[in-house]
Amino acid sequence: MICGKCNVQLEEQQTVFEYLGHELTYPVLRCPVCGQAFVPEELVRGKIHEVESMLEEK
Numbered sequence: 889m890i891c892g893k894c895n896v897q898l899e900e901q902q903t904v905f906e907y908l909g910h911e912l913t914y915p916v917l918r919c920p921v922c923g924q925a926f927v928p929e930e931l932v933r934g935k936i937h938e939v940e941s942m943l944e945e946k
């Protein structure tokens with residue numbers, strides 16, 4: 889994938905998300921120049937769902 893703005897190759901970077909006080913580290917494609925992250929929304933939703941399931945079990 890290439891950043892449309894900068895025309896450079898996106899790099900995979902570990903990115904920390906926070907949800908309900910939980911930190912989720914997930915590799916996302918990010919532009920090394922402008923920092924624009926390309927996160928598939930389904931991926932984030934799936935991850936949030938995982939956390940919610942974990943919370944419900946406790």
Ligand SMILES: [Zn+2]
Binds near residue numbers: 891895920921922
């Ligand atoms: Zn860019």
